[in-house]
Amino acid sequence: MPTPGFPPHTLDEGGGPVWLSDLAAADPNHALHVVRGLEPAEALETLGAKPRLFRPCELPAAKPDDWTSLPAAALGEGNSCAVLLSGRVGEWTFVYDDSGYTVGDDDTKALSAHGRTAATSVFTINADASLVYAVDGAQIAWIDVDDLDLERDLPGMPDELRAAFQAAGTAEADYLDSSEPDYDIAMRAICALAGLVRTTDELRRIPLLATPFG
Template sequence: MTTPGFPSHLLDGTGLPIWISELACFPDRGDCLHVVRGLAPAAALEILGAGSALVRPCELPRSKQGHNVSLPASSLSTESDHEGTLLAGCVGAWTFVYDDMGLANDEWKTQELSANERTAAAAEFSINAVARLSYAMDGQEIFESSRDNLVLETDLSSMPPELVAAFEYAGTFELDYLDPGEPEFTIFFRVLCALADLRCTLDDLRRIPLLIASY
């Protein structure tokens, strides 16, 4: 395993950061992670479509409440009229928003999140096993790719230095069905976690204020 920025205990058996694996719906995982520097969690949730009336503080439960239910959705288990759940928090200068169903990302929101000289990025894994990444600065998308189109040897030269460093920290995760060094479906989530210093555990995130919203 060539993942220089991630100790082995921070990744699951597929290379996905363990805190995302512990939040996500399984077996039908299809989710999105947004990160933005210099924007408060509540403001990021609003841009992603969560009205202020839906946003509330969140204390994550210790276990998921049923089959194919994410951990954030489990804290809203008495509410049956929502399709997806957004969980947001702030680590250092970066805000993250985890979307357990990926439904708030029908169109990339990175340009809007990155407005006013901010930096934002998003990683998505769809239920159809399509992995994508978008990176934007000051309202403009700078880099976008799917896992199928990513060629690390050539694409790194066209990326901003900060994103290059995140890819280098993320590295690649060796799996039996891939050639050595070939990017796997979890690489973009590691890139975002490296970019926003989210190399952590779920217990680490439980120690910070979290916001949740259904949609």
């Protein structure tokens, strides 16, 4: 698979970032937020989570069943509610939302307020995939993977977003023509943007914060 920004063992068999597929429940309906220059607790609170519910998180070795995400298993929540998981890698903080509850018109813009840069990538149970990129409280780009044409759209993207999609590359899939981007491209791009090209074992080595949500 021509995915130049992803070394061996960082992608799953379908071309998705392996740490995200390890976190997710089966048939995921999830989202990943990234923001530069904000701490994990601040990012969670910006998305509407309640600080009194935040807990340090150690991910378990495995999920108890197909329908429970790894962060939900860590909190003992099963699949009874959404769970957010946050951590920081370098300048960037990520928030993984195992149920896609924090996806709204203003969430990415709120994370990017006060001169910050933020992005949100969404993948739904219906295989709708998209990415929003915002700077200083304003949405700069919205990419719908179904309508994405890399040759047409890459030149018009902001520099760092274009570089992220170039690093994400393309993955072959039986459900697509050779010229179409695969459904995981937005998740690869957001990981490339925020330096989240890593394995699940590498993720376990950083401090993580989790909270039930919704």
